[in-house]
Amino acid sequence: MEIISEKDNQIKVEEKNGLNGLLALERPAAIPDPDYKIVLRWRNIIAFIIMHTFTIISFFYLPKLWTTYVYQLLLAGGIGFGTTVGSHRLFTHKSYKANTFLRYLLIYFQTMAGQEPIYRWVRDHRVHHKYTDTNADPHNSNRGFFFAHMGWLCCKKHPDVVKFGNKIDMSDLANDKVIQFQRKIYTLASILFSLVIPIIITMSFGEDWWRAMNFNILRYTIGLHFVWLVNSGAHYWGTRPYEKDISASDSLLVSWLALGEGFHNYHHIFPWDYRTSETKAYWFNLSTLFIDIFSKLGLAHDLKSASDDMIRARVLRSGDGSHKYSKMAKDDVEKVLDNNNLTTKKDHDWFWGWDDAEMTEDDKKDVVISNPSEEEQH
Ligand SMILES: [Zn+2]
Ligand SMILES: [Zn+2]
Numbered sequence: 001m002e003i004i005s006e007k008d009n010q011i012k013v014e015e016k017n018g019l020n021g022l023l024a025l026e027r028p029a030a031i032p033d034p035d036y037k038i039v040l041r042w043r044n045i046i047a048f049i050i051m052h053t054f055t056i057i058s059f060f061y062l063p064k065l066w067t068t069y070v071y072q073l074l075l076a077g078g079i080g081f082g083t084t085v086g087s088h089r090l091f092t093h094k095s096y097k098a099n100t101f102l103r104y105l106l107i108y109f110q111t112m113a114g115q116e117p118i119y120r121w122v123r124d125h126r127v128h129h130k131y132t133d134t135n136a137d138p139h140n141s142n143r144g145f146f147f148a149h150m151g152w153l154c155c156k157k158h159p160d161v162v163k164f165g166n167k168i169d170m171s172d173l174a175n176d177k178v179i180q181f182q183r184k185i186y187t188l189a190s191i192l193f194s195l196v197i198p199i200i201i202t203m204s205f206g207e208d209w210w211r212a213m214n215f216n217i218l219r220y221t222i223g224l225h226f227v228w229l230v231n232s233g234a235h236y237w238g239t240r241p242y243e244k245d246i247s248a249s250d251s252l253l254v255s256w257l258a259l260g261e262g263f264h265n266y267h268h269i270f271p272w273d274y275r276t277s278e279t280k281a282y283w284f285n286l287s288t289l290f291i292d293i294f295s296k297l298g299l300a301h302d303l304k305s306a307s308d309d310m311i312r313a314r315v316l317r318s319g320d321g322s323h324k325y326s327k328m329a330k331d332d333v334e335k336v337l338d339n340n341n342l343t344t345k346k347d348h349d350w351f352w353g354w355d356d357a358e359m360t361e362d363d364k365k366d367v368v369i370s371n372p373s374e375e376e377q378h
Pocket of ligand 2: 125
């Protein structure tokens with residue numbers, strides 16, 4: 001992959017403007033200039049050191065009661081779904097619609113996660129999709145595996161993250177009173193829901209406070225690393241069946257650990273697809289199972305997914321050859337590309353999700369919408 005510095009990027013933009021006589025799509029550089037100074041966020045660094053110290057200690061004081069393990073596993077599941085089904089697939093990408101009960105449930109689960117308020121989580125993730133692997137990407141994988149994993153949380157954001165982040169449409173969540181309320185009370189609420197209450201509940205089973213606290217921190221740390229792997233592992237390991245020129249990759253290991261979020265090459269190409277992958281195996285994508293169950297119950301609607309034709313055309317146009325469709329005979333390939341009018345590659349298709357203003361009617365026309373809500377049907 002080509003890595004472009006800020007200076008080269010400026011030359012590129014100027015050349016393009018000169019050639020076309022049009023304002024080229026402004027895209028930030030892929031890496032900071034060599035003289036860029038990193039400002040460390042000591043509060044987070046110290047918190048991570050304390051958290052990992054207690055995590056190591058916890059292995060010497062594991063819980064004695066099986067009820068603690070069952071409870072913490074259920075808690076980890078709820079927290080995981082709050083992040084994957086809530087912050088990610090619903091609030092960031094708008095890949096389906098949830099009724100009020102499901103929205104509140106996901107907001108509650110997300111508060112237990114102890115990460116960031118939904119509003120900030122979504123802004124970081126939308127800007128990641130829109131400006132992937134550039135200075136505006138909060139966890140730009142061009143800056144190394146550790147930076148993409150957790151290093152980005154240990155330093156101040158590059159100025160481009162703020163500059164380009166301000167261009168992202170956040171009006172949906174800015175006008176949502178519940179999301180704004182969660183944003184206001186997040187620090188206190190997440191300490192209470194992710195730490196204090198789980199420790200008290202674990203102690204109520206008869207576990208002593210030291211083991212209860214340590215095991216709760218262990219569960220929290222492991223959960224964070226699984227989520228972080230989507231930004232690091234799933235931008236380094238695996239195949240690129242749909243678009244070979246991006247770092248995002250499909251990794252079964254990350255998918256399994258992160259409840260289905262590791263099919264990341266697929267996800268960056270079709271971010272509005274509620275399944276985040278083609279796989280039918282729920283075991284590798286429990287978040288899709290969760291949404292499908294709530295859809296059957298009538299609490300989730302307008303589940304968007306890419307049609308088989310869209311997927312096939314994309315694989316043939318830009319995949320790395322690892323997908324089964326890449327093995328089609330040459331004549332068939334040309335037929336599929338012609339039928340879909342996809343013989344030429346578009347300049348860019350960096351969408352953050354369903355309501356991205358750059359997504360045209362043409363981009364949406366072959367999308368499958370399951371379990372349509374009343375307004376979609378009429
Ligand atoms: Zn990504
Ligand atoms: Zn995403």
